[in-house]
Amino acid sequence: MNPFAKLTDTLIVRAEGAGYVVNLLLRTFVVVPHLPRRWRFLLDNAFNAGVRALPVTMIVAAFAGAILAMQTGIELRRFGNSNVLGTITALSMCREMGPFITAVILAATVGSAIAAELGTMKVSDEIDALEVMSIDPVDYLVLPRVVAMAMMCPTLTVLSNLIGIYGGSVIAEQNLGVSPDLYWSSAIESLTSSGTLLPKEAYVGLFKALLFGVAIATVSCAAGLRARGGALGVGLAVQVAVRNSVILIIVLGFIVTWFFYFLD
Amino acid sequence: MIELHDVHKRLGTREILRGLTLKVPKGMNFVLMGPSGTGKSVTLKHVIGIFKPDRGTVHVDGQDVPSMDNQQLMALRKRMGYLFQNGALINWLTVAENVALPLKEHSRLPRSEVDDRVHQVLGMVGMDHAAQQFPPSISGGMKLRAGLARALVTNPEYVLYDEPNAGLDPIISHQIHELIAEVRDRLSVTGLIVTHSRACAVQCGDRIGILEAGKLAVEGSVDEMVRSEHPLAKAFLGGGAD
Numbered sequence: 466m467n468p469f470a471k472l473t474d475t476l477i478v479r480a481e482g483a484g485y486v487v488n489l490l491l492r493t494f495v496v497v498p499h500l501p502r503r504w505r506f507l508l509d510n511a512f513n514a515g516v517r518a519l520p521v522t523m524i525v526a527a528f529a530g531a532i533l534a535m536q537t538g539i540e541l542r543r544f545g546n547s548n549v550l551g552t553i554t555a556l557s558m559c560r561e562m563g564p565f566i567t568a569v570i571l572a573a574t575v576g577s578a579i580a581a582e583l584g585t586m587k588v589s590d591e592i593d594a595l596e597v598m599s600i601d602p603v604d605y606l607v608l609p610r611v612v613a614m615a616m617m618c619p620t621l622t623v624l625s626n627l628i629g630i631y632g633g634s635v636i637a638e639q640n641l642g643v644s645p646d647l648y649w650s651s652a653i654e655s656l657t658s659s660g661t662l663l664p665k666e667a668y669v670g671l672f673k674a675l676l677f678g679v680a681i682a683t684v685s686c687a688a689g690l691r692a693r694g695g696a697l698g699v700g701l702a703v704q705v706a707v708r709n710s711v712i713l714i715i716v717l718g719f720i721v722t723w724f725f726y727f728l729d
Numbered sequence: 730m731i732e733l734h735d736v737h738k739r740l741g742t743r744e745i746l747r748g749l750t751l752k753v754p755k756g757m758n759f760v761l762m763g764p765s766g767t768g769k770s771v772t773l774k775h776v777i778g779i780f781k782p783d784r785g786t787v788h789v790d791g792q793d794v795p796s797m798d799n800q801q802l803m804a805l806r807k808r809m810g811y812l813f814q815n816g817a818l819i820n821w822l823t824v825a826e827n828v829a830l831p832l833k834e835h836s837r838l839p840r841s842e843v844d845d846r847v848h849q850v851l852g853m854v855g856m857d858h859a860a861q862q863f864p865p866s867i868s869g870g871m872k873l874r875a876g877l878a879r880a881l882v883t884n885p886e887y888v889l890y891d892e893p894n895a896g897l898d899p900i901i902s903h904q905i906h907e908l909i910a911e912v913r914d915r916l917s918v919t920g921l922i923v924t925h926s927r928a929c930a931v932q933c934g935d936r937i938g939i940l941e942a943g944k945l946a947v948e949g950s951v952d953e954m955v956r957s958e959h960p961l962a963k964a965f966l967g968g969g970a971d
C-alpha cells in the first residue's frame with residue numbers, strides 16, 4: 466500500500482473515532498433527564514472512582530507541590546524573592562497542576578477500568594443484550610459514568626490542591642528557609658484576594674477538572690463500546706482510552722487557560 | 730413468521746452470509762446448525778435488528794426489520810426473547826436482577842409481580858436456588874440457564890436461542906430441550922435455535938437447516954434430515970453425531 470493511501474486511511478479512522486466520541490457525548494446529554502433512575506449506579510461509580518484514585522492522587526499531588534516549590538524556589542532565591550513562593554505554588558497548583566495530575570491519574574485508574582469493563586461487555590454480547598431488551602446503553606452505562614467522573618474529578622482536584630500546597634510548604638520551610646507563616650499567609654491571600662467568592666484561579670481550575678472528568682469518561686466509554694475481537698480487543702480499548710484521555714487533558718487544559726487569561 | 734431472503738452480510742473483510750434464505754413458520758422451532766464461525770449467531774442478530782443485511786431482506790410477521798425506526802424496533806424486540814451465546818448477563822446484577830431487567834426497565838408492573846414472575850421463570854430453568862448469586866461466581870451452564878430465563882421472562886412470541894445447551898450436562902440439557910419444546914407447544918412460541926447438538930435438534934426441532942458458506946446447504950423436516958444422505962446432514966445428525 467502506498468504511504469499516502471495509508472495516511473488517508475489513518476486520518477479517516479481517527480476522524481471516525483472522534484465523531485463517535487462527540488456523538489456519544491451528545492447522546493449522553495440527551496438522556497441526562499433519566500439520571501434520577503440511575504442514582505444507584507451513579508453513586509457506585511462515583512464511590513469506585515474515588516476509592517481507586519484517591520491514594521495515588523494524594524501521593525502524586527504532594528510530590529507535585531514539592532517539585533513546584535523547588536523549581537520556582539531556586540530561581541526566586543537567586544532574586545531574593547522567596548516571600549512570593551506561597552503565592553506561586555498555590556496559584557499554579559489550583560490553576561494547572563492540581564486538575565492536571567488528578568485527571569491523568571483518573572485516566573490511568575478509572576478511565577482504563579471503564580474501558581475494560583465496557584469493552585468486556587461489548588465482546589461478550591452484553592451491550593447487544595441491553596439493546597435487545599430496548600435498554601439504551603448510553604442511558605444505562607455511559608450516563609452514570611460520565612456524571613460520576615464529572616463529580617469526582619473536581620472533588621479530588623480540591624484535595625490535590627490542598628495537599629500540593631502543603632507539599633510545597635514542606636520544601637519551602639526545609640530547603641528554602643521560607644517560614645510557614647509567610648508561606649501560608651501568602652498562599653491564602655493569593656487565593657482570596659480577588660474579593661469574589663471563589664477567585665478566578667480556583668474556579669478556572671475546577672472548571673478544567675469538570676471538563677477533564679467528562680472527557681475521560683466519554684473517551685473511555687467510547688473506547689469500550691467500540692471494542693471488538695475478544696480479550697485482545699479489550700486490551701486495545703484500554704490503551705486507546707488512556708492515550709486519548711491524556712491527549713485531551715493536555716489540549717483542553719491549554720484551551721481553557723488560553724480562554725480565561727488571554728482572550729479578552 | 731420469520732423470513733430471511735437472499736441475505737448477504739460482510740463483516741470486516743469476509744462476506745459471512747452469502748444469499749441466506751430461511752423461513753420459520755409460526756409456532757415452529759427451526760434448528761440452525763453448521764460449523765463454527767459460519768455466521769449462525771450473525772444470522773440471529775439480523776432477525777432482531779442488531780445487524781442489517783448488505784443485500785436481501787429480513788421480515789418478521791411481514792414487517793421489514795432493517796428499515797424499522799427505533800419505535801418499531803422496540804415494539805418488535807418486546808415480542809422477542811434472545812438467549813445469547815454464553816448468556817450475556819450483566820456482571821454487577823444478581824441472577825434475579827438480570828432476569829428482572831427487561832420487566833423493570835419498561836413495564837410498570839408492581840414489584841411483587843416482577844418478583845413472582847422472575848421466581849417462576851427461574852424455577853422453569855432450574856435456577857431458583859442461585860437467584861441471589863452474581864454471574865462471575867456461577868458456572869457457564871448456569872449463566873446460560875439464567876440467560877434463557879431472561880429471554881422467556883417477558884412471555885415473548887418469538888425466541889432466538891443461541892446454543893441453549895452449550896456446557897450443560899446431559900441431564901440438564903435434556904430438561905432444557907424439554908423446556909424449549911414445551912414453550913413452543915404450550916405458549917405457541919416460534920423459535921429459531923442455533924445448536925451443535927443432535928439431541929437438541931431432534932428433541933426441540935420441527936425443521937433443521939445446515940448453514941455452510943453463507944447459505945443453507947440443506948434443509949428439511951427433522952425426519953428427512955436425520956435420514957438424509959447429504960454429507961453435512963450425516964456429520965451433524967448421523968448416528969455418530971452427538
Ligand SMILES: Nc1ncnc2c1ncn2[C@@H]1O[C@H](COP(=O)(O)OP(=O)(O)OP(=O)(O)O)[C@@H](O)[C@H]1O
Nearest residue numbers: 693740741745764765766767768769770771772814
Ligand atoms: N461484530 C463483528 N464484527 C466483525 N466480524 C464479526 C462480528 N461478529 C461476528 N464476526 C465474524 O463473523 C463470523 C461468524 O460469526 P458467528 O458468531 O456468527 O459464528 P457462529 O456460526 O455463531 O460460530 P460458533 O458456532 O462458534 O458460535 C466469525 O468469523 C466472526 O469473526
Ligand SMILES: [Mg+2]
Nearest residue numbers: 769770814891
Ligand atoms: Mg455463535
